[in-house]
Amino acid sequence: MLIDSLELSVGDHEVYVPRSVFADLSDVWSATLEQVAPGRFGLILVGGDSSAAYEAEIRFDSRRVTTRILTDREAGQVSEKTVYFDMSKAFH
Numbered sequence: 001m002l003i004d005s006l007e008l009s010v011g012d013h014e015v016y017v018p019r020s021v022f023a024d025l026s027d028v029w030s031a032t033l034e035q036v037a038p039g040r041f042g043l044i045l046v047g048g049d050s051s052a053a054y055e056a057e058i059r060f061d062s063r064r065v066t067t068r069i070l071t072d073r074e075a076g077q078v079s080e081k082t083v084y085f086d087m088s089k090a091f092h
Contacts, residue, residue, distance in 0.1 A: 001026060001027060002023070002024075002025070002026045003022045003023070003025050003026070003028060005022075006021065006022040006058075008043065008058075008060055008065075010039075010041065010060075010061070010062035011062065013062040013063065015060050015061075015062065015063065015064060015065065016063065016064045016065065017060075017065050018065060018084060020068075020082070021058055021065050021068050021082075021084075022058075025045060025047060025054075025056055026047060026048065027047045027048055027049060028045050028046065028047035029046060029047055030044075030045070030046040030047075031043065031044070031045050031046075032044045036059065039061055039062060040059065040060070040061050040066075041059070041060055041061070042057050042058065042059050042060075043057070043058040043060070044056070044057050044058075045058070046073070048073070050074070051074050053072075053073035053074055054070055054071060054072060054073055054079075055070070055071040055073055056068060056069070056070050056071075057069045057071075064084065064086065065084050066083070066084055067081070067082065067083050067084065068080075068081070068082045068084075069081050069082075
């Protein structure tokens with residue numbers, strides 16, 4: 001089953017989450033939230049099965065998602081890293 005939405009917030013601030021952060025993730029069976037630095041967080045989603053198993057780390061602050069790192073759990077290697085830039089300067 002694919003994830004069809006993902007909502008994040010920090011305190012009273014809603015975090016902007018592009019659809020590309022979650023649209024290709026499926027069969028999530030574990031979710032962990034951690035603070036990676038002051039004001040910065042990581043949501044770790046684990047899903048898939050056997051050779052399609054993955055770990056997706058979604059890093060964000062109180063305004064927007066900054067990075068998504070996808071790791072192939074079988075190989076134990078990063079298979080994809082996406083960095084989200086604020087090109088519009090809308091999040092300053």
